[in-house]
Amino acid sequence: MTTSPLVTFNDGNTIPQLGYGVWRVEDELAEKTVGMAFEAGYRHIDTAKIYGNEAGVGRAIAASSLPREDMFITTKVWNADQGYEETLAAFDASMERLGLEYLDLYLIHWLQPKQGKYVDTWKALVELQKSGRVKSIGVCNFTVEALQEIIDATGVVPVLNQVETHPYLAQTELREFEAKHNIKHESYSPLGSGQGLLDDAVLKDIAAKYDGATPAQVVIAWHLALGNIVIPKSVTESRIRENWAALDLKLSDEDIQAINALDNGTRFGADPATSDFA
Template sequence: MTYPSVKLNDGRAIPQLGFGVWQVENDIAEKVVGIALDDGYRHIDTAKIYGNEEGVGKAIAASSVDRDEIWLTTKVWNDDQGYDRAIEAFNESLARLGVESVDLLLIHWVSAHRGLYLETWKALIELQKQGKAKSIGVSNFPEEHLREIIDATGVTPAVNQIELHPYFNQAELRKVNDELGIKTEAWSPLGQGGEVLKDPVITEIAETHSATSAQVIIAWHLANGIIVFPKSVTEERIASNFKALELKLSPEEIEKINGLTREDGRIGADPATADF
């Protein structure tokens, strides 16, 4: 089994399959991140707003895996947007994580109504220059805001992390990301564990491969070149999700899953109109 990576526009390679910790309590995060690292994951995605950076940091510090082998992502929350505040908030994240730098720092939401996303992007550029954030990117950014920050600074985000799952496959925004040289990351890649896991198309493909529905969906993300980090707090599922790396879908199966997308498939807020 090979562990695939994706090359970013800054020349660095990010592990394509990672482990997410959204909605995971701080003490639980310490435990499950440790399990994930033991299982072979080398990419951990957290954020200030998740409230578990400290637990993630403790797991990394306690792991037998060298820090330089682990890709660590965190994010600047909406309340911390603005040049000076973003830098201050990120330094607070570093302290909670117990590390000197992260591999990827993202602006968590465009939060356009605040009018601070460009200044925040400039702060991330400065943090990258300082070596504290080795790669920088955004999350939940629509096309117009991506183009605005690139045009204003000349610096293109390495990634855009967006809601993406079979019922909402974001084909158009993925095309924009590709055009701009931005890699796409998926949040809620399993549709938050709901209806999509029971979809007949997914379950039929899973039966064909003696796989789980989650493994099929993760394999679909990987086949489409998407960076994906499913979350689980169950030891068995953490291990099972990682084994999706062994699953290869046929072009026909990938197209069947591509066809599941829906106009009303979005689960979370629309970044273009979100006001938090």
């Protein structure tokens, strides 16, 4: 069976570069789809409190015959739970729903700039890592300025920043800052959230060059080639397996450059620099 490449964090831990995301997967379906992902070869599962499916993911983990050390599980502290003490309590609740003794990666889900609690929230994550209950800590939806602020406040550099990233929003400037600080870049909505990206003629033409490849596989292969960690989501077994098979697709430098040229700043989700929501 094909295995995902491992990416090494700045804290020495590793993460499978290709993971399975469960955003918008109902809790009762999550056990089944995560089980299918495990069978396909995925070992990295990305959930969050706000997804409402941590319990379902936990059931899939419990039902799996895989050793716990072979799995990589991520969840996130939600906006309404930001703050030092609140984050510690939210972590305990997530761990209970997941049924885990330790977590591989805990993330701040959104920056929430107006709320202004992200530094205290980050300090709570630092404490959780020191306790050994979380192996690695990072953030989602953080700007360059906010990344620098939490690094300056604590001396602890996030292992990754998970943000919307796809060929129309390549996040080049952010990725350059992250690379200087050895922060890994993780792409969510990597296939454009069903907003037409996969119908792009450039992606279709590139897919046609590779025997049997799909535009989705081309985009995943592009993320992998850039060094991004990538977490595509599907609830269909055939597509879960199709996405996994992108690991075997190696794009030419010419095709990577053609995909890079599609970047036009189109954002399908909220802007982290300005978004504040509970």
